Amino acid sequence: xxxxxxxxxxxxxxxxxxxxxxxxxxxxxxxxxxxxxxxxxxxxxxxxxxxxxxxxxxxxxxxxxxxxxxxxxxxxxxxxxxxxxxxxxxxxxxxxxxxxxxxxxxxxxxxxxxxxxxxxxxxxxxxxxxxxxxxxxxxxxxxxxxxxxxxxxxxxxxxxxxxxxxxxxxxxxxxxxxxxxxxxxxxxxxxxxxxxxxxxxxxxxxxxxxxxxxxxxxxxxxxxxxxxxxxxxxxxxxxxxxxxxxxxxxxxxxxxxxxxxxxxxxxxxxxxxxxxxxxxxxxxxxxxxxxxxxxxxxxxxxxxxxxx
Ligand code: CDT
Numbered sequence: 001x002x003x004x005x006x007x008x009x010x011x012x013x014x015x016x017x018x019x020x021x022x023x024x025x026x027x028x029x030x031x032x033x034x035x036x037x038x039x040x041x042x043x044x045x046x047x048x049x050x051x052x053x054x055x056x057x058x059x060x061x062x063x064x065x066x067x068x069x070x071x072x073x074x075x076x077x078x079x080x081x082x083x084x085x086x087x088x089x090x091x092x093x094x095x096x097x098x099x100x101x102x103x104x105x106x107x108x109x110x111x112x113x114x115x116x117x118x119x120x121x122x123x124x125x126x127x128x129x130x131x132x133x134x135x136x137x138x139x140x141x142x143x144x145x146x147x148x149x150x151x152x153x154x155x156x157x158x159x160x161x162x163x164x165x166x167x168x169x170x171x172x173x174x175x176x177x178x179x180x181x182x183x184x185x186x187x188x189x190x191x192x193x194x195x196x197x198x199x200x201x202x203x204x205x206x207x208x209x210x211x212x213x214x215x216x217x218x219x220x221x222x223x224x225x226x227x228x229x230x231x232x233x234x235x236x237x238x239x240x241x242x243x244x245x246x247x248x249x250x251x252x253x254x255x256x257x258x259x260x261x262x263x264x265x266x267x268x269x270x271x272x273x274x275x276x277x278x279x280x281x282x283x284x285x286x287x288x289x290x291x292x293x294x295x296x297x298x299x300x301x302x303x304x305x306x307x308x
Contacts, residue, residue: 122149222253225279
């Protein structure tokens with residue numbers, strides 16, 4: 001048995017005026033709670049340090065850059081790394097990354113129990129649009145503020161398990177889980193900021209959004225025989241509601257822990273990484289059953305092409 005006690009640290013809303021320091025204080029409180037619950041690893045949401053700023057139209061480069069972190073850790077987040085190290089807890093969280101070359105990514109990092117960064121992931125599937133869209137109920141400008149990630153979907157050995165990350169919209173794409181599944185992933189960690197209503201279809205509300213989120217993560221877990229931990233930033237951010245629904249999913253696709261609120265809330269489950277073995281060696285033994293000679297379109301074609 002390779003048990004990792006995992007905490008999903010759902011975060012309630014972060015208002016536009018809230019500082020990194022105030023947010024990190026909330027993350028520290030969740031981390032202390034996780035330590036009390038015996039957690040080995042804590043998963044925080046996407047863009048955990050600020051409000052979900054891609055909902056705001058901005059044109060000024062310095063206004064945009066104010067939402068980004070030029071280094072990690074930095075003064076605001078160092079207390080988080082220090083406390084995680086003191087507890088011996090590995091952490092992962094999302095933030096807006098500005099590289100020394102001035103590139104912008106929607107990023108998450110993973111540490112080991114000593115607080116050292118062991119992995120970095122940059123969001124590949126950026127939803128939304130890059131120009132102001134008057135037809136939407138609200139904006140979703142990730143394509144404006146971020147470049148698509150350039151690191152692929154690596155997995156890392158951490159806490160005696162194979163771990164990978166993706167971010168929010170990535171969770172809806174089966175290719176993401178399979179890329180990591182083909183590297184033997186046993187734990188996929190992800191954070192999200194998902195508006196409670198579809199900005200282009202008011203009829204798609206909270207119930208449907210929660211369903212699609214869970215459907216995507218449970219399918220990804222089952223079809224790759226991996227644990228999946230999905231953690232929300234939720235609640236009302238300056239009048240913009242985000243859905244909650246943080247879950248821990250086992251390698252059979254069952255939800256084993258689920259958040260009950262839209263606020264700061266820790267969900268915990270003792271996850272046995274060896275529980276992945278059965279699926280990986282039977283129905284989803286890729287080496288025996290995959291037929292790559294029929295999968296060419298997956299990597300050679302982006303959109304739909306109807307037969308002639
Ligand atoms: N943050 C993020 O990726 N949110 C998207 C919203 C999609 S609607 C533009 C998501 O897939 O949850």
